[in-house]
Amino acid sequence: MNTRMLLLASALTCTAFTGLAQAYDTSTPTSTSNATPYQYGMQLNVGKVVSLTEPITDECKVVIADMKYIDKSGKPEEITYRKLSDACSYYN
Secondary structure, three states: OHHHHHHHHHHHHHHHHHHHHHHOOOOOOOOOOOOEEOOOOOOOOEEEEEEEEOOOOOOOOEEEEEEEEEEOOOOEEEEEEEEEOHHHHHOO
16 A cells, blocks of 8 residues: 555656646747747737737647737737647647
């Protein structure tokens, strides 16, 4: 019985560390443009959204999406952000 609990605790610990590693991924986005990566709490001065794009995937996973917009002063801007892929909306 103690061996099962030890194995279960080890598996849960490994899963938790894997989740933390993915949550704190600091790799740069694969976008080739000069888009600014979004940081939580950033103030966006969006006047009009021009386009929202993301890579197409059949898997439910976190992807780097891109938003092009025109700010309230008329200047075009672009940011990248992490989001769940559209495939996640089909997994219920």
